[in-house]
Amino acid sequence: MAARPVTMTAIGIRTPGDADVLVPEQRPVPAPGAGEILIKVAAAGVNRPDVVQRKGLYPPPPGASDIPGLEIAGEVVAIGPDASRWKAGDRVMALVSGGGYAEYCLAHESHALPVGTLPMIEAAAFPETAFTVWHNVFERGGLKAGETLLVHGGTxxxxxxxxQLAKALGATVxxxxxxxxxxxxxxxLGADVAVNYKTEDFVAATKTATGGKGADVILDMVGGDYIARNYEAAAVEGRIVQIAFMGSAKATVDFMRLMLKRLHHTGSTLRSRSVADKAAIARAVAQTVLPLVAAGQVKPVIYKTFPLTEAAAAHRxxxxxxxxxxxxxxx
Ligand SMILES: NC(=O)c1ccc[n+]([C@@H]2O[C@H](COP(=O)([O-])OP(=O)(O)OC[C@H]3O[C@@H](n4cnc5c(N)ncnc54)[C@H](OP(=O)(O)O)[C@@H]3O)[C@@H](O)[C@H]2O)c1
Incomplete structure (x- = not known):
């Protein structure tokens, strides 16, 4: 194997701001610590939290790289002390707590999964969304076959x-x-009903689609006035899982419906979870989601790729x- 360089190209955030603050920089190649692996990155997924971080509104958790990027795919090139799960040359995709927009990136060995037959670009687009959806829709929301999921931000x-995951596991979407x-x-992609929220009321559409019952689980990233409307759209004993507030984190809500319908309203963020929590989600994803990927029932949807140095264009x-x-x- 070729000797590893000492420095690498990575995308830094010059100062909080618009996409132009993302600039290629030379950074030291990180060395794997206990339980970590070093991955030569082939591709890195871009996620909305990266945009929020770039704006200075989502700082990296303590100990995480300040380089953006929460998911990568590539080849293992070095193994840290106490790491035994992977060997040099293995092709992995990994959830990382930062540092993905770079030629080399560290991951905890327990947060990596085998790439299998996925192309690297698709593998890089898998961990952040698969971990988030698995944990929030299925573990937190408890979606079961035969139930109905309402998902905002469907594309x-x-x-x-x-x-794709909810359909593959037998839910109506x-x-x-x-x-x-x-x-x-x-x-x-398999949605039974799709609602253009700009021209249609999603509460009425959900009621119509479920014969008046409402959705069993709602995955929401909008917040604001969606919170009261989600309470309307939910079924009795419905579970509403909040993963972001792209509209607003503040709302005036009549909580009577929460009580009368016995709703559960919860939420989570993935990045700040402990190593052990993320490892547990990784194990569940490996057991439940990877077989569906291998069977072609769940496939990362790639819209566009950019070279690393054009990260600013990707954010735009x-x-x-x-x-x-x-x-x-x-x-
Ligand atoms: N909690 C967690 O652990 C976690 C983990 C990963 C991501 N997230 C969150 O999940 C959300 C989706 O992430 P992603 O990377 O999949 O995002 P993305 O691909 O950029 O998609 C976001 C989509 O949301 C829709 N949208 C609805 N209301 C919006 C609003 N007020 N402002 C902007 N967009 C709005 C937009 O499509 P329309 O044209 O349909 O409006 C937009 O394309 C983000 O909010 C992200 O922060 C949370």
Missing amino acids: SGIGTTAI IATAGSDEKCAACRR LMESSSHIGKIVLTL
Whole structure:
């Protein structure tokens, strides 16, 4: 194997701001610590939390790299002390707590999964959304076969994964999206009903689609006035899982419905979870989601790729919200 360089190209955030603050820089190649592996990155997924971090509103958790990037795929090139699960040359995809927009990136060995037959670009687009959807829709929301999932942001990276996974596991899926074209994409991915929230009321559409019952689980990334409307759209004993507040984290809500319908309203963020928590999610994803990927029932939806050094253009595309599925940086 060729000797590893001492420095690498990575994307730094010059100062909090718009996409232009993302600049290629030379950084030291990190050395794996206890339980870690060093991965030569082939591709890195771009996620909305990277945009929020770039704006200075989502700082890396203590100990995490300040380089953006939460998921990667590539080849293992070095193993840290106490790490035994992988060997040099293994092809892995990994959830990382930062540092993905770089030629080399560290991951905890327990947060990596085998790439299998996935192309590297698709593998890089898998961990962040698969971990998030698995944990929030199935572990937190408890979605079961035969139940109905309402997923907002149906064509987001998260949404495209949620639609496919929920369908593959036997649920009925209602998705919301901001255009007819995006709604058509949701249906192609398997959504039973797609609601253009700009022209249709998702509460009424959910009630119609469920014969008046409402959705058993709602995955929401919007917040704001969606919170009261989710309470309307939910079934009795419905579970509402909050993973972001792209609209607003503040709302005026009449909580009577929460009580009368015995709703559960919960939420989580993945990045700040402990190593052990993420390892447990990784094990569950390996057991439950990877077989569906291998069977072709769940497939990362790639909208566009950019070379690493064009990360700013990738962020501009994400902020335009015109994409359907994932944006990926290639090396
Ligand atoms: N909690 C966690 O652990 C966790 C982990 C990963 C991601 N997330 C969150 O999940 C969300 C999706 O992430 P992603 O990377 O999949 O995003 P993404 O691909 O950029 O998609 C976001 C989509 O949400 C829709 N949207 C709805 N309301 C919006 C609003 N007020 N502002 C902007 N967009 C709006 C847009 O499509 P329309 O045209 O349909 O409006 C947009 O394309 C983000 O909010 C992210 O922060 C949370």
